[in-house]
Amino acid sequence: xxxxxxxxxxxxxxxxxxxxxxxxxxxxxxxxxxxxxxxxxxxxxxxxxxxxxxxxxxxxxxxxxxxxxxxxxxxxxxxxxxxxxxxxxxxxxxxxxxxx
Numbered sequence: 001x002x003x004x005x006x007x008x009x010x011x012x013x014x015x016x017x018x019x020x021x022x023x024x025x026x027x028x029x030x031x032x033x034x035x036x037x038x039x040x041x042x043x044x045x046x047x048x049x050x051x052x053x054x055x056x057x058x059x060x061x062x063x064x065x066x067x068x069x070x071x072x073x074x075x076x077x078x079x080x081x082x083x084x085x086x087x088x089x090x091x092x093x094x095x096x097x098x099x100x
Contacts, residue, residue: 016045016047017045017046017047018046018047018048018049019042019045019046019047019048020049020051020088021038021039021042021048021049021051022050022051022052022085023035023050023052023058023082024052024053024058025052025053025054025056025058025059025082026059027059028061029058029059029060029061029062030058030059030060030061031061031062032060032061032062032063032064032067032068032070033067035058035060036067036070039074048079049079049083049088050081050082050083051082051083051084051088052082052083052084052085053084053085053086055081055083055084055085055087056082057082058082
């Protein structure tokens with residue numbers, strides 16, 4: 001339910017609503033530009049959690065130099081590790097759902 005993060009999260013971050021971004025884990029991949037655009041927009045207003053089926057890594061396709069740099073930076077952050085979609089508790093997600 002997110003309550004175990006309270007002691008480690010600042011008040012300003014805690015006051016933002018949560019947003020679940022669900023990505024495909026298919027071999028066809030997820031467009032790097034679409035993901036970057038979605039994540040950049042949602043993270044400006046929400047606490048973003050990324051999820052995939054079975055928590056599989058996201059396979060990004062159609063990367064250019066700029067998107068590769070952004071994704072390399074993103075992969076260094078804890079939020080880049082997808083949660084298992086099957087284990088998401090919908091009560092802690094709130095009303096924002098984005099599918100990439």
